[in-house]
Amino acid sequence: MKRLRITVEGIAYEVTVEDLDAAPAAAAAPVAPVVAPRPAAASAPKPVPAPVVAAPAAPAGAGSVPSPLAGTVVSVAVSVGQTVAAGELLLVLEAMKMNTNIGAPQAGTVSAVNVAPGATVTEGQILVTLA
């Protein structure tokens, strides 16, 4: 049994994949009875990264900057290797008769610029990756 997260049309699904040719897997644990919600989150599991709405092949990581909407790249303000502060302009998109400034979600170093001016991008497409 293998657990995977796949993204279809921007919605992340978690799936469990079973290889039928492989050695029989241990029976799935019985479904626990539905209990009343616990009052506190003290022992809640550690947070996992929120599913990122993503279109490109590369899985989206914490440093990925996805496009908030479909549009055309007007200009790119950064290049690979450049360090950026949180909020610093990375690139400008044009969509819906309006320019949309894409800022850095956090400080970091630009490790990839996936688009060039004139490129059309889809919602969720990773534009820039920060390390």
Added chain:
Amino acid sequence: MAISKALADELERRRAVALAGGGEKKAEARHAEARMTARERLEALFSPGTFQEFGLHARHNTRHFGMESREIPGDGVITGTGFVDGRPVAAFSQDFTVSGGSLGEIHAKKICHTLDHAGKAGVPIIGFNDSGGARIQEGVGALSAYGQVFYRNVQLSGVVPQISVIAGPCAGGAAYSPALTDFTIMTREHAQMFICGPEVIRAVTGQATSMDEIGSAEVQASVAGNIHFIAEDDAHAVALVHRLLSFLPSNNMMDPPHRIEPELAIADDPVLDDLVPEDPKAPFDCRKVIERLADEGDFLEVMAEFAANIVIGFGRIGGIVVGFVANQPMVKAGALDIDASDKAARFVRFCNIFNIPLVTLVDVPGFLPGVHEERRGIIRHGAKMLFSYASSTVPKITVIMRKAYGGAYIAMCSQDMGADRVLAWPSAEIAVMGAEGAVNILYRKELSEAEDKRAKAKELAEEYRAEFASPYLSAGMLFVSDVIQPRQTRSAIALALRGLMSKRETRPPKKHGNIPL
């Protein structure tokens, strides 16, 4: 002649037990986490000395599982009335230090009594939610008790403002009471809100998740859109309640707390001229415009984290309380999508219920195109905007700042939706669709024959924009009341509002409209 000492002492003894709640130890543990106890929350809410409690001596009626002999002071909830800024307000505060704040029949009866009182007295009701959930030992009785609370939340909806503070766990069915109220404030830490927790989700679906991913204030505010404000702590939550109340009437039959001066200052504000970028494609922050329009720049933004492509909130213009609805060109080009429509539509209806005039600031390129939007029902959600505006009878003033295209122009309270005054800036573009798109349809033949298609399209688009998107075209057809300089906006709105305070508009009698939900 005096009351018997024994009787007086007995009262004091009973009071002391009830007031101690879960006891000093549990209260100290709360304080160590920088949290307030249930009683401290009410003390912070009400002006000192104004709290009048009811149900201090309530006793639970759990008769099973060894609960018969257990003391549950106040049955885990504190209820009563008091004053905020000189105005009466009702409130309840669940006490997690008493039996986990679990909801049993008497606990719910106290809440219901408070809600009933709020309805009869016509005063706002504030609820502090901090409860482990239903008291399992009371079984289906506890379940019915939730139903009793929900039923009253619904009866009071549209009668008195209802504000919920989530200051602890609020799980399962308990989450539906806040969901039925008008505004929900959640503390950033120590509060969770969810229907099915991570364990249940994992058990049923196999999905691994965490409380942070489904039930935190952050998620509820930004992704789910279930709450309206995040408070940094209990004191901040109370401060937000005070702030909200400062804009709200006590009930639907009263006017909100306007601060009208006899003299109205009519002055231009040149800063507004400078706020509008020359380039129609350059984004600008609509909140900056709101801050210039609102008295003293005082603007209480609601749901700031959710659907940021539209901005909603309260302020005053010339002393008159207004609800602002503004497209935000900095986010998603200001286009209307499902979440933005839901957010704005409910706010418009709230304002209408409580006699708060609406000021709509328009810079909208249209509804957001997308497979997702269409498949998730943007038609139904966008229709909520039309429904809310068209059914609102409060004064409605619309300012078209820049773009106002297609159906979104109508959805942003065009004159056809019953706007009492539509003002346009010289930068306004009002048209059935964008110039580029329109040109492709209108000049299909010319474009296919042109040598340089791109140059021809650009030329035609400029012509179209100048001629057919101009605010003077709309003003000429009387869809726009007047074209004004941005600097004149504040005084124009203030003056128009003054003239609309006596607005009366009736609708055909009916149970209620059928808003597309």
